[in-house]
Amino acid sequence: MEKLMIFFLHAGTHVIPMAASSVAAFVVLSLIVATVIYLSLKSRYNEEINMKVEMFLKAYGTSKPTRYTFPEVKKIARRFKDKLGQGGFGSVYKGELQNGVPVAVKMLESSTGEGEEFINEVGTIGLIHHANIVRLLGFCSEGMRRALIYEFMPNESLEKYIFAHVSDISRQLLAPNKMLDIALGIARGMEYLHQGCNQRLLHFDIKPHNILLDYNFNPKISDFGLAKLCARDQSIITLTAARGTMGYIAPELYSRNFGGVSYKSDVYSFGMLVLEMVSGRRNSDPSVENQDEVYLPEWIYERVINGHEWELTSEMTAEDKEKVRQLTIVALWCIQWNPKNRPSMTKVVNMLTGRLQNLQIPPKPFVSSENYPRT
Structure with a gap:
């Protein structure tokens, strides 16, 4: 019996190491199997995306813009050395075409949806030519490598100048007359998207960051990754989820x-953009604890109703103040909570080019600041 106990004691010292090694082997094997399955599914998923993109490009045909190979894109982007910025869909680099024309090259990340950002951009602005819409000059699609080549906008985005509180020069560039020009340019670009194309194009992401400025500070609408096409006579469209940027x-x-989703949804975004432009303030500031106290439309609406003007600079003339008030009233019409009460972009253009005396003060453009979704 004593010998038997000694045997079991000695055997027991080997049980734990053997069990541990078995568990470790099982874990390693499981990880290998999981990795193989993941890579297989990813490869199949990527193949499906590539097929989807190539089917689109085949249907798209050989019309402009130009299709480039990846080595050509790499050369155009100067081996991606001059990075201009980072967006939600990829990185943007400064480049140059063979004829010397400066361009911006957006390299789409491989994790971008199911190729929809690429398809949206090529399938929409690839066929659009308007003074207030950025031009797509070329694209690349090789495997999971996708690039979009745009005309270069040297003055970057409108966002840079609206919220540049530390730079008086930046705010001076947005003098009232220039703000009116920029708002009118954006409105005309949006009017073309809504009314001037064969199919109505809804942008769904109108905001200062997506308004680029050329050499003369003329605005151009960019980033059509969330855009949606619909028939021109289609008043309401169906979306499975909200799209756009908070605020x-x-x-x-x-x-x-509140109503159906339509081109009037873009009108709302335009109104918010203009309110930010005339005030120099963000419509939603996450650094402020109580958002209800600083809800921008409410603050501006109270000032308009009470006849309190605000000065962007100490040197504003009576004409400047009139332009700011005109922009403000138009913007307040655009952000009416009921889409039916918002003007079309054609009406917005007319309001911006008309006289202030012909503009009526809109109703209160919100139900309650407590009901508006916050970041």
């Missing part, structure tokens, strides 16, 4: 109780 998304995209 610029129309209420009906959150809840159909």
Whole structure:
């Protein structure tokens, strides 16, 4: 019996190491199997995306813009040494075409949806030519490598100048007359998207960051990754989820109780953009604890109703103040919570080019600041 106990004691010292090694082997084997399955599924998923993109490009045909190979894109982007910025869909680099024309090259990340950003951009602005819409000059699609080549906008985005509180020069560039020009340019570009194309094009991400400025500070609408095409006579469209950027998304995209989603949703975003432009303030500031106290449309609406003007600079003339008031009233019409009460972009253009005396003060453009989604 004593010998038997000694045997079991000695055997027991080997049980734990053997069990541990078995568990480790099982874990390693499981990881290998999981990795193989993941890579296989990823490869199949990528193949499906590539097929989807190539089917689109085949249907798209040989029309402009130009299709480039990846080595050509790499050469155009100067081996991606001069990075201009980083967006939600990829990195943007400064480049130059063979004829010397400066361009911006956006390299789309491989994790970007199912190729929809690429398809949206090529399939929409690839066929659009308007003074206030950025031009797509070329593209590349090789495997999972996708690039979009745009005309270069040297003065970057409108966002840089609206919120540049530390730079008086930046704010001076947005003098009232220039603000009116920029707002009118954006409105004309949006009017073309809504009314001037064969199919109505809804942008769904109108905001200062997506308004680029050329050498003369003329605005150009960019970033059509969330855009949606619909028939020109189609008043309401169906979306499975809200799309856009918080603070610029129309209420009906959150809840159909406010109305149906339509081109009027873009009008709302435009109104918010203009309110930020005339005030120099963001419509939603996450650094402020109580957002209800600084809800931008409410603050501006109270000033307009009470006849309190605000001066962008100490040197504003009576004409400047009139332009700011005109922009403000138009913007307040655009952000009416009921889409039916918002003007079309054609009407917005007319309001911006008309006289202030012909503009009526809109109704209160919000239900309650407590009901508006915050970041």
